[in-house]
Amino acid sequence: MQRVSVAALAGAYPAWAIRLGWSIASLVGFIVLWEVLADIIQHRHLPGPFTVLQAMGHELSSGLLAYHIAVTLARVAVSFVVAMAIGASIGIALGRHKGADRFFDSWLILFLNLPALVIIILCYVWFGRTEVAAITAVAINKIPNVAVTVREGARSLSRDLEEMAEVYRLGRWRTLRHVTLPQLAPFFLAAARTGLSLVWKIVLVVELLGRSEGVGFQLGTYFQLFDVSMILAYALAFILVVQVIELAILQPIAARVNRWRR
């Protein structure tokens, strides 16, 4: 039997090609396992990958998939921006002012541990099943996370650079832009990345409970019909979209923000 050593392979191909190869192999392995299991179990509650793909194609051609994903993405975008803006402001304020931090710290912990579902239900009860209530619920779930992450950044701001900015009279706006924000950028980025995955999961729940369009609503509908292939089709489509956002938007931003590092 002939054996090919990994080292020999590594020498022949560039690192990214090997990484890509492994990714494809692992993905193919997953699909094969899924297909085999579906074949053995032979139940309509576990459709194989091709059935799911067919369902996805059906929803795609009817335009429903694109519509519901677009609606959900819009909600993700709005609540993400709102949560980042408010959370970052709170984080910076608490990081800079010790007194405020001491007072509001327990509030933060309270909100961090408040179950997402409770916030969603309360928002719908208090503000009605409206778009604003939905966005608010998602944002409130995310704000404490952003605040805690950005607070760490604000605490570690360099006093040295602040003094430099003061002596050279950079002024408020230029200090913020050139001195403060670049120091906070890695913390924003960390909050954004964990934030995106959290926000889109919560948006689905919000849609399931109180909206009549969006991926979450569709999942609810197909759940009542026990149509597992459709549920998987929507889930898969959404995972793909979020991956594209990560690769096409977040990673290039991260590379740009970190380009000065050695």
Added chain:
Amino acid sequence: MAPVADDLVIRIVRKIFPAVANREAQPVLSDIELRVEPRSFVVLTGPSGVGKTTLLNIVAGLDRDFEGSIQFAHTDARVAYIFQTPRLLPWRTVEENIALVLPEGDPRHALIPELLERVGLTGAASQYPERLSLGMQRRAALARGFVLEPDILLMDEPFVSLDDPTAQGLRELLIGLWNKRPTTVLFVTHDRTEAVMLATRILRLSGASATIVQDEAVQLSPSERTDREKVLAEQQRIFHDT
């Protein structure tokens, strides 16, 4: 005596570090009365921890918690501060770091290329500071200070932790920049040779609540400052040491 309008006048009656958790309040500086003539190069020396940096921070306006007053020649006097560490923004290139201290559209932006050339950083203008050696970062910090065309230039041991030839090169660079555009300099160091080489006037701080114990004019011509023997002799005269 009528005050000369152009002098920088430093009066520090008392400067105390306030008490913190497990340490009592600590007097740092007291009874300092100092009149600095325009375009003089004043070196402050004294043992480490005596309060030299504190004095610079007070003049820079970074430390306002003291009894006394700082009077500049005119109210909008420009102050540049070259710190012990370069304090460049790591996320901005060398050129951006220098340009940042000038308001947008300021005519002094035109000085940047020439300054970069004088400090030998033309080729590194678009580099990020952390990719440069410490010596190069310090040269960038020098350029940032000079581009401001400051009325007062504060320098806090700017050449510390460099090897001798590099530090010497930077000293000569500083003398060159200063000769080209003389400005009032307050320079802190505990290196006595460096003090004699650079200063037109040397002040020695000493004591638990430090005050000026010696105020001496350096009697060297510009050419004598590069002469090792002459510098050493002057150092002996001022500090009574070898």
